[in-house]
Amino acid sequence: MKNILKILRTEKGWSQAALAEKLDVSRQSINAIETGKYDPSLPLAFAVARLFGRPIEEIFDDEVELAHAAE
Amino acid sequence: MSQRGFRTAKRRYHYLFWPLMGVYTVLVFATSFLVDTNTAPTWLKITSALAVTLPLFGVLYAMRRQTEETDEYTRMRQLQAMRDGGLITAACAFLVGFLQIFEVLDVISVFWFGPLFFITYGLSFCTQNFGKVV
Numbered sequence: 578m579k580n581i582l583k584i585l586r587t588e589k590g591w592s593q594a595a596l597a598e599k600l601d602v603s604r605q606s607i608n609a610i611e612t613g614k615y616d617p618s619l620p621l622a623f624a625v626a627r628l629f630g631r632p633i634e635e636i637f638d639d640e641v642e643l644a645h646a647a648e
Numbered sequence: 649m650s651q652r653g654f655r656t657a658k659r660r661y662h663y664l665f666w667p668l669m670g671v672y673t674v675l676v677f678a679t680s681f682l683v684d685t686n687t688a689p690t691w692l693k694i695t696s697a698l699a700v701t702l703p704l705f706g707v708l709y710a711m712r713r714q715t716e717e718t719d720e721y722t723r724m725r726q727l728q729a730m731r732d733g734g735l736i737t738a739a740c741a742f743l744v745g746f747l748q749i750f751e752v753l754d755v756i757s758v759f760w761f762g763p764l765f766f767i768t769y770g771l772s773f774c775t776q777n778f779g780k781v782v
Contacts, residue, residue, distance in 0.1 A: 601653035605777070606721035618720050 579638045583611040585629045600624055650716060657717035664710040672703035704762075725776055733769030737761055 586596050586607075593611075597604040600621070609615035617625065617637075626633045652660070679696040688696075715726050741761055747753040 602719035
């Protein structure tokens, strides 16, 4: 799943470690989400959305996966 | 499952892990000095073995609890590492077992399968992101 987490984070001037601390996850979790290696659960995605004050679908984009599923 | 977050889970794990490892180390040295395997009575050998093993049970509980309480990505990585460690240990146990049945190997202490699990678990956890920027 693609996402704009890295863009949002850098806009705020936060490091991965700082964002990880705010979400109470490991720094590796943030890196894995940003690089698309790991898709967060709904509770974590909601927490990210709340933190940046944006709707989930604005941060996470599952269009690529939906296209694959439709094929 | 009661997720508490990465930091709380890590802190609670360390609060339990290090004292237990301290007790384990003391007991290993104490029993190795006190128990003479040739002359000690069986009850003392059994008691010593149980005493040394109990802190390890505590460590296993701490691992289980941390797996439940930590964040989801760390939990996934830990479970993958435990899977690898468990499977490699099981494979080695079967191999050694059959080598003993066919009398290629003499008796090897079962004790070493415990450290083997923890070593393979640790290596798997550390090498999951090998070569990648994390």
